[in-house]
Structure formats: C-alpha cells, structure tokens
Amino acid sequence: MPxxxxxxxxxxxxxxxxxxxxxxxxxxxxxxAGGEGSPGEMDAWGGVLxxxxxxxxxxxxxxxxxxxxxxxxxxxxxxxxTAGMRPVAELMFVDFxxxxxxxxxxxxxxxxxxxxxxxxxPVVVRTMYGAGLRAAAQHSQCLYSLFTHIPGLKVVVxxxxxxxxxxxxxxxxxxxxxxxxEHKALYDMAGPVPEEGYTVPxxxxxxxxxxxxxxxxxxxRMVHTSLEAAQRLAGEGVQCEVVDLRTTSPLDEDTVLExxxxxxxxxxxxxxHPRCSVAADISxxxxxxxxxxxxxxxxxxxxxxxxxxxxxxxxxxxxxDAQRIVNAVKAVTEWTGD
Amino acid sequence: MTDERIVAVTMPKWGLxxxxxxxxxxxAAEGDDVSVGDELADIETDKIAGTLEAAGAGTLRRIIARxxxxxxxxxxxxxxxxxxxxxxxxxAAAREAREVIEAGVPAAGGEPTVETADVGGRKVSYVGxxxxxxxxxxxxxxxxxxxxxxxxxxxxxxxxxxxxxxxPGHGTSTKxxxxxxxxxxxxxxxxxxxxxxxxxxxxxxxxxxxAAAAAATARDPRRISSLTLIxxxxxxxxxxxxxxxxxxxxxxxxxxxxxxxQLFADESLVTRKLIEDLLAYKRLDGASAALHALLGTLLxxxxxxxxxxxAVAAIAGAVPVTxxxxxxxxxxxxxxxxxxxxxxxxxxxxxxxMPHMERPAEVQAAIEQTIARA
Numbered sequence: 001m002p003x004x005x006x007x008x009x010x011x012x013x014x015x016x017x018x019x020x021x022x023x024x025x026x027x028x029x030x031x032x033a034g035g036e037g038s039p040g041e042m043d044a045w046g047g048v049l050x051x052x053x054x055x056x057x058x059x060x061x062x063x064x065x066x067x068x069x070x071x072x073x074x075x076x077x078x079x080x081x082t083a084g085m086r087p088v089a090e091l092m093f094v095d096f097x098x099x100x101x102x103x104x105x106x107x108x109x110x111x112x113x114x115x116x117x118x119x120x121x122p123v124v125v126r127t128m129y130g131a132g133l134r135a136a137a138q139h140s141q142c143l144y145s146l147f148t149h150i151p152g153l154k155v156v157v158x159x160x161x162x163x164x165x166x167x168x169x170x171x172x173x174x175x176x177x178x179x180x181x182e183h184k185a186l187y188d189m190a191g192p193v194p195e196e197g198y199t200v201p202x203x204x205x206x207x208x209x210x211x212x213x214x215x216x217x218x219x220x221r222m223v224h225t226s227l228e229a230a231q232r233l234a235g236e237g238v239q240c241e242v243v244d245l246r247t248t249s250p251l252d253e254d255t256v257l258e259x260x261x262x263x264x265x266x267x268x269x270x271x272x273h274p275r276c277s278v279a280a281d282i283s284x285x286x287x288x289x290x291x292x293x294x295x296x297x298x299x300x301x302x303x304x305x306x307x308x309x310x311x312x313x314x315x316x317x318x319x320x321d322a323q324r325i326v327n328a329v330k331a332v333t334e335w336t337g338d
Numbered sequence: 339m340t341d342e343r344i345v346a347v348t349m350p351k352w353g354l355x356x357x358x359x360x361x362x363x364x365x366a367a368e369g370d371d372v373s374v375g376d377e378l379a380d381i382e383t384d385k386i387a388g389t390l391e392a393a394g395a396g397t398l399r400r401i402i403a404r405x406x407x408x409x410x411x412x413x414x415x416x417x418x419x420x421x422x423x424x425x426x427x428x429x430a431a432a433r434e435a436r437e438v439i440e441a442g443v444p445a446a447g448g449e450p451t452v453e454t455a456d457v458g459g460r461k462v463s464y465v466g467x468x469x470x471x472x473x474x475x476x477x478x479x480x481x482x483x484x485x486x487x488x489x490x491x492x493x494x495x496x497x498x499x500x501x502x503x504x505x506p507g508h509g510t511s512t513k514x515x516x517x518x519x520x521x522x523x524x525x526x527x528x529x530x531x532x533x534x535x536x537x538x539x540x541x542x543x544x545x546x547x548x549a550a551a552a553a554a555t556a557r558d559p560r561r562i563s564s565l566t567l568i569x570x571x572x573x574x575x576x577x578x579x580x581x582x583x584x585x586x587x588x589x590x591x592x593x594x595x596x597x598x599x600q601l602f603a604d605e606s607l608v609t610r611k612l613i614e615d616l617l618a619y620k621r622l623d624g625a626s627a628a629l630h631a632l633l634g635t636l637l638x639x640x641x642x643x644x645x646x647x648x649a650v651a652a653i654a655g656a657v658p659v660t661x662x663x664x665x666x667x668x669x670x671x672x673x674x675x676x677x678x679x680x681x682x683x684x685x686x687x688x689x690x691x692m693p694h695m696e697r698p699a700e701v702q703a704a705i706e707q708t709i710a711r712a
Contacts, residue, residue, distance in 0.1 A: 198622045
C-alpha cells in the first residue's frame, strides 16, 4: 500500500518533484517567505497556510516572494510562461482574483488562439476556495464556474490527496493555463499517495462510489459530503453512484451521462452559488442529453444565491450538508410525478 | 461452534491487505447439496470480484451473511452440515456467527510490510507471508504486480514462506528496465532470493513472469527447487499482440476496460477498482516507458519474440516443472503447453489468461503438487 500523506503535503510534493524534474518550474506568490523586517529566509512561511513550506530553501532563487499585488505577479507569471518558464503562481484566495481578470481572461486564455496555435502559456494559478473557515464573504467563495466559462483555461478542482498530486503534476506539465482550486477544509485530509511522480489526466471524472439508484455528480470538498450522504442512504437501501468531476474544463460529459443513463436519476451537488454554476451546467447537460433516461426531475444541492455569511450559524446553514443531499436523493427516488 | 459435523463457510482472505468482503450474490441456496469446488457465492473486495467455492461437502443448511453485507475476513457466512444435525444446533452456530459479522472489522490493521532489494541499482519491492517451510517466490506477468497473487499468497503461506515481488518496471519497483530484456527480470528474481537469504526457492511465474522464472532457473538451476509456469511466455509464436500494444498505450478507463476483459474468461471479474488500480500504475512516471521497452522483448511484429522452451528443456531433468494453462486463454493459446518439455500439464477447462485469479484453488493444488515433487 502506498504511504498516506495529507492534501497539503501532496501539493507540496508535486511542486517539489516537478521543480526537481524541470528547472523551468518556479513558484510565485505572497508570503512564501515572510517575517517582518527580515528577508524571512529562516522562517519562510510557505504561503498563508504553509502549502509551499520548505521549498524556499530547497530551491534557492526559484520561489519568488511577491508583493501584495495580484495583478502584477499574475501578469508576470503569465508573461514568464510565454517566455519559456513554467510558473506556478499562488493567488491566496480566489476571492481576490477580480483584480487580475484581464491577465487571465483576456491574455493567458487567448494566446494559443490568437497566435495561430503557435503560442503556449504553461502557467498554473493555484488558489484557495470554499467556506467553513469563518472567513466571511470576501475569503470563502467557490468561483471555479467563472473560469470554467472562459475557453482557453483549464479548471481543476481536486477532492483527494491522490488527485491533488496527480492533477497538479499534470497542470504543471500542461502547455495551457490551468486554474487549480484547493479547498481550505481539505488541506489536513490524509490519503494514500504514491511516492513517485504521476499524472491524473484532465477530463476524466472519477466514479468514487458505484450504485444503481441515483447519480450524484459533484466536485471538490462536496465529494466527501456526498459520500457521507451516500453511506447513510445505503443503510436505507438506496444505492448512490457518486461521480467526482475532478476537472470542470475539460469536462468528462461521457461519465456523467453514462451514469445517469444507468440510474435514471440525478442530484448535482456543488458548494458554489446556483446561478450560472457548475451545478446548473451539469443539470443542463443531463436534461439535454439524457432526457430519455430520466425518471425524475434533476435536483441541485448548492449554497443559496447570497454572499457567504459571517455568522457561524448562518455559515453552517449556507454550506450544503449531507442531510440536504439525503433529502434531495429521496426527492428524486420517491418522485411520483405529482 | 459445538457440533463438529457443521462446516463453517468463511469469508476468504483474497490478498494480504483484505480485511472485509461484500457478498454480492448467493449462487447456492439453503437446502442445496454441495460438494467441494461448487460455487457458493459472489464476493467483492475493494480490489476484485470473485466466486467462493465450497471447501467442504454436505447440505447448505444456513446462509448467514446477506447480499450486500460486508463481512470481516474469516467470518462465517454460511453453514454446511449433514441432515442429522439438528436445527437447534445450527441456529446456535448461526447466532454466534452473526455476532461476529455485526462486530465488524477488528481495528488493528494487518498491512503487510513492503521490503525492497537493491538489484544492480534498481529497487525491487517484495512482500512476504508465512512463517515456516520452503521459500516460494511468485512472479507476476506483463503489467501486473505482486497483488496479482491476492488469491494465492495467503493460502500458500499456511505451509510455506511465500514472497511476491514487483518486477522492474512494475508496482512500486524502479520503473527503469534497462534494455527490457528477460535477463533484467531474471536478475530481479535472483536478487530478491539473495535479499531474503534463500539459498533455494520454488518459483511460480505467470506469463512474462513465467519466461523470467524460466530464465532465472536456467541461469542458476541449483537454486531453484521447482518451477510452476502459468500461461508462460516463450513457448510458441502465437500471441495476442493487439492486447499487448493496447495495454501499453491505453491512457483512459474506456480504452483499458475492454482490453483487461480479454485477460479473463469471465469478464465480470473485472471491477472498476481493478481498472483504476491499473490506470494509477500506468500513470506513474516511467511506467509507460517500461511497458513499451518490454513490448520489444515480447513481440517481433505480431508474433512472440521470446523463446523459453530451450531454457526449460535444459533444466527439465533436474528441476520439477509444471505448466498450468486455461483452455480459454485469449492472450497465449493453451496449445503452447505442449511445448514445455518434461512438464506436468494442468489444462484448466474454460479458464482464461489469469487462472491464478480465475481458478485459484486448482492453481494452488498444482503448485503444492509441484513443491511436493521437489
């Protein structure tokens, strides 16, 4: 059996192994070093939650501690990528991404298409997302759907330490710009991860639980909440198939459709807001292409269309939980057409 | 359990890491008369699906584990007894068994320790089981790993010290296979014997691992006590080249699944987990290069490049040799068993290329007989 490490360690290991393997891989981001009034080499933080800890010393000159100016260092990373580097930029919280939309949406995403396929932009933007850390409306959003909407970007939302390492390795080796989403609540989750380097390809969903009654399509942290719900439902004789999308762009439509064709029922679970979301997109896909297989309306379990509340009680209510997924599954299995 | 005429049907241990098995269906029903080898139930682990065969004869009097239920290894799932045994005695035994099932898995994990041997700068992984007896080394085939022996290593370990290795390029061993020759694989076999301090050992090799075991035996016949070859490579020109090239190249579940189905006579043995494990292996850095290098060793165009026949003929007088082959093998045809000089032949009717997974009890018996001949 492979050894067990955390989601945080898996990301760190992927970065370290790729930096060993390819000297064009560099890291850029805030608080990589740190320590007020000093260069911070002795107490290098490794980013705000310590994901890149240890790399600053291990790869001298290749872990760049940037000013708090996302528009500048994301632009610099994209520029470096067009000039032959493979930068991995860490933009602390995805909530701050708005200040560099032009660099990402209108530059990085377009180069391959506007320069006749001759330009490559092998940049990875790692970022944290998700609620549950009592960090309020400006540090808790799930904004992957914004990036999924833009052709030219690849969007990755890993759920396990194994996938985090393999998908990040793939992201670094990929010649296109990749947005890599890490849920803060997953960093301490442990799981089996091979010590060797490996890749998990983009556009291949993972069926994490097989079942014949209902398909639950989900991603990121919600994979675990969905599995908890599926476990409870199994005790009541309802077998759920849980599909982890892994990447929203490219999207593995075939695995979603094949599963729904087998079960005839679909529940889409997403921590993001519901409007123009991954959940809405998957629901539309199923309605359009698996309509004939459906035996009940598609259910969506999402956060409400509101900013993430600061009140602990309200934040807990805001995040989809296993009970809401259980209720949604029951709604589709018990649906009678009335 | 008091009445010794009651035979408990227990959850088997398929693989060193297996702790739980799920009953996916009962093939036999209460009241059926069963004899040894009859199929009783379909069982699924997190690695593989398989069919449990009866180890004793009598009437299946009680089914204890329900379909869909997970049962700890060695937990009693059914009771076989002659008609004379009273219902009361059976009910008492069934109650005891239900308590074990409901208690679930003991918390202590029995993960085997993975050892490594350094063979010419390559790291070769292996796992051992069993306390006493002769050393038996199990050598998997192309694209496999030590877990290929999950149905056999534990049962054989009751009487022997049984090791299974990961050939170079496979499992958790170094992925570099040099020129990809069978000699590199034979080095790994002899290197593991050195690492475990075994002067002599019985070798069991499957497919490419059979060719590697034959090569290791030819190199140092005094160290090998017996040789059991399961659908071995190198005994005739015919080979399913399409399978081999497809396996080396497959990147996704959709490509791999139909290929892996060709390994088994009954394709329902192929679980999603088996495919996922194979994909996880193929996606390790260096695995694809190793598989392609070995492809050059196995194939000459669409025919088999390897020739193990001469090596086996040379040692056949000195070392007991057995060959096991499934008649429904779609990778290497069973007719090639005739080219294994001096071997005792076991042709398994209707088995595919993976008899050690498809028909483990018969393969185990063949191995035990070969060991006894040494």
